[in-house]
Amino acid sequence: MNRKYELVYVVSPEASDEQVTDLHTQIESTVQKMNGQIEKTENWGRRKLAYEIGRHKEGTYVLEVINGTGDLMKEIDRRLKVIDLVIRHLVVRVDEEQGVVERTKARRGDTSRRRRVARGLPPERQPGEGQRGDVDDDRDDRFDMGEELR
Amino acid sequence: MNGRKSFGGGGRGKSATGQQGKDGQRRPMFRRRKVCKFCSDKIDDINYKDVRMLMPFVPERAKVLPRRISGTCALHQRKLRTAIMRARQLALIPYTTE
Numbered sequence: 001m002n003r004k005y006e007l008v009y010v011v012s013p014e015a016s017d018e019q020v021t022d023l024h025t026q027i028e029s030t031v032q033k034m035n036g037q038i039e040k041t042e043n044w045g046r047r048k049l050a051y052e053i054g055r056h057k058e059g060t061y062v063l064e065v066i067n068g069t070g071d072l073m074k075e076i077d078r079r080l081k082v083i084d085l086v087i088r089h090l091v092v093r094v095d096e097e098q099g100v101v102e103r104t105k106a107r108r109g110d111t112s113r114r115r116r117v118a119r120g121l122p123p124e125r126q127p128g129e130g131q132r133g134d135v136d137d138d139r140d141d142r143f144d145m146g147e148e149l150r
Numbered sequence: 151m152n153g154r155k156s157f158g159g160g161g162r163g164k165s166a167t168g169q170q171g172k173d174g175q176r177r178p179m180f181r182r183r184k185v186c187k188f189c190s191d192k193i194d195d196i197n198y199k200d201v202r203m204l205m206p207f208v209p210e211r212a213k214v215l216p217r218r219i220s221g222t223c224a225l226h227q228r229k230l231r232t233a234i235m236r237a238r239q240l241a242l243i244p245y246t247t248e
Contacts, residue, residue: 049241
């Protein structure tokens with residue numbers, strides 16, 4: 001069962017760039033060994049930590065989006081715990097959350113299109129219609145007269 | 151024209167106005183109805199990586215801003231809480247300030 005996970009790990013600021021890339025290749029090999037794939041890698045670079053971890057005040061953040069099984073993530077988690085260079089890491093499953101977000105977006109789009117059509121407008125928003133909030137405020141049209149009556 | 155303030159989705163419901171106290175004292179305080187920021191801005195995913203979005207909800211002492219103050223709806227407050235807790239684990243947001 002393949003699922004989508006996000007892995008963020010914080011590398012000690014003393015680590016060189018090679019060590020960071022080395023860590024990445026290490027994770028990559030683990031992922032490939034267990035039939036997963038890395039969808040995206042993002043290096044956020046060096047950031048200040050919000051609080052001290054150990055004696056560190058800074059850290060290099062790396063984000064990986066991984067497709068794989070739970071066992072794979074367990075293995076990665078275990079390995080990252082062992083490596084002293086990684087001062088913090090977090091694994092989060094994201095596929096379910098993403099699905100929910102997409103569904104809400106789609107549903108909202110549908111409703112808006114339906115309402116616009118019901119009001120006799122083209123289904124998509126036109127440029128120069130003003131702010132979204134302004135349009136929503138006009139929903140109260142009890143006292144509105146038709147354009148032709150005015 | 152009705153004098154309603156233009157606000158995202160919060161058109162429904164009465165705005166919280168001053169009420170009459172028990173002893174007949176008038177409270178002239180007028181409170182504008184709070185609206186969930188995530189509902190009105192149509193922000194669907196509250197992500198732990200987006201620190202700039204989370205920061206307004208963790209004031210100086212780095213505690214989570216309560217719903218009664220921010221006006222966030224229950225669903226989004228829950229999501230916000232998980233996002234803040236995750237960001238804290240990664241030292242993106244402090245647990246507390248000295």
